[in-house]
Amino acid sequence: MSSLTVGFIGYGNMAQAIAQGLVDAGVVRGNQIVACAGHFEKLQESTKSIGARALHSAAEVAAAADVVIVAVKPYLVEKLCKPIASELANDSTFVVSIAAGFTLERFAAFLPEQAHVVCTIPNTPIAVGQGVLVTESSDTLTDEQRELFHDLFHDIALIETVESSQLSIGGTIAGCGPAYAAMFIEALADAGVKHGLPRASAYRLAAKMVQGTGALNIASGTIPAAMKDAVCSPGGTTIKGVAELERHAFRGAVIDAIDAVEA
Structure with a gap:
């Protein structure tokens, strides 16, 4: 080199x-x-x-x-x-x-x-x-x-x-994804600020959480659904938030964003 x-x-x-x-x-x-x-x-x-x-x-x-x-x-x-x-x-x-x-x-x-x-x-x-x-x-x-x-x-x-036929969709997920992830980090931080966290602290917490979750997924090979389930205790706080995201079609919105790019 x-x-x-x-x-x-x-x-x-x-x-x-x-x-x-x-x-x-x-x-x-x-x-x-x-x-x-x-x-x-x-x-x-x-x-x-x-x-x-x-x-x-x-x-x-x-x-x-x-x-x-x-x-x-x-x-x-x-x-x-x-x-x-x-x-x-x-x-x-x-x-x-x-x-x-x-x-x-x-x-x-x-x-x-x-x-x-x-x-x-x-x-x-x-x-x-x-x-x-x-x-x-x-x-x-x-x-x-x-x-x-x-x-x-x-x-x-x-x-x-x-494969060549998958280069576009692979690039869309990896290449456009940082913008969507940044929006998610920003939204989490806004929620933290709404509840009294200093903005810099809220950004660090949200960003490190996204970084760590990705690293855990790569290191463990665990499917995201299992990682989600591991955090969701029965009747607990996290599953209440997950249910609210589902009510607002969180996953459908992400898929629609990818479809819009690939259209």
């Missing part, structure tokens, strides 16, 4: 989250990261905090990087990558796409057959080493590149491999 260069084509919020996560976890140093973006002065400011290097073009990133992370809006992917297709198809380089909706099949339409590509969808908690990287099961990486991909990301994200 000490000689690896990671390049970002596009350096928006998600790209910055990945870069921050990689540096904070000690996977790479800031000076091993290069990036380009539409507004160079803003890019210089964004890269300064971790010591990354701002470049002027996608071609410069492709020439400098061993791993090229395509982190632009989906409508820009072909426009930016097609002109540098030969550089991206270099044997010493592989591409990690984080563009929503982009699968290997779409890249195959404009990149040479020998290009090495893996398509993923990350989420923002990757910035603090608690992310998810939903990854398409089909890729064109070599075994060595696949191992490097794992080594690069496994310290900052759960790498969840899914």
Whole structure:
């Protein structure tokens, strides 16, 4: 890893989250990261905090990087990558796409057959080493590149491999979920404030509860229904709250939110 260069084509919020996560976890140093973006002065400011290097073009990133992370809006992917297709198809380089909706099949339409590509969808908690990287099961990486991909990301994200047809829904759950979870944290905190808790304390309690519940689920493999039942004593306080959530179609509302994104 000490000689690896990671390049970002596009350096928006998600790209910055990945870069921050990689540096904070000690996977790479800031000076091993290069990036380009539409507004160079803003890019210089964004890269300064971790010591990354701002470049002027996608071609410069492709020439400098061993791993090229395509982190632009989906409508820009072909426009930016097609002109540098030969550089991206270099044997010493592989591409990690984080563009929503982009699968290997779409890249195959404009990149040479020998290009090495893996398509993923990350989420923002990757910035603090608690992310998810939903990854398409089909890729064109070599075994060595696949191992490097794992080594690069496994310290900052759960790498969840899914079939190509499931990449969108997997990305929706992991990628949109932080917004819904944040709304839940905010609502719990508001309730705490309503009953007299200081807001900062209410936020910490709610956020840590969500973090811990997720960690317990991953560690134990217990289904969420069993975790809920373990907290719900007969006639107790928690089951009263659960019943109220059910009365307001809590689970149905969450499913409807996912359906709205996938429609």
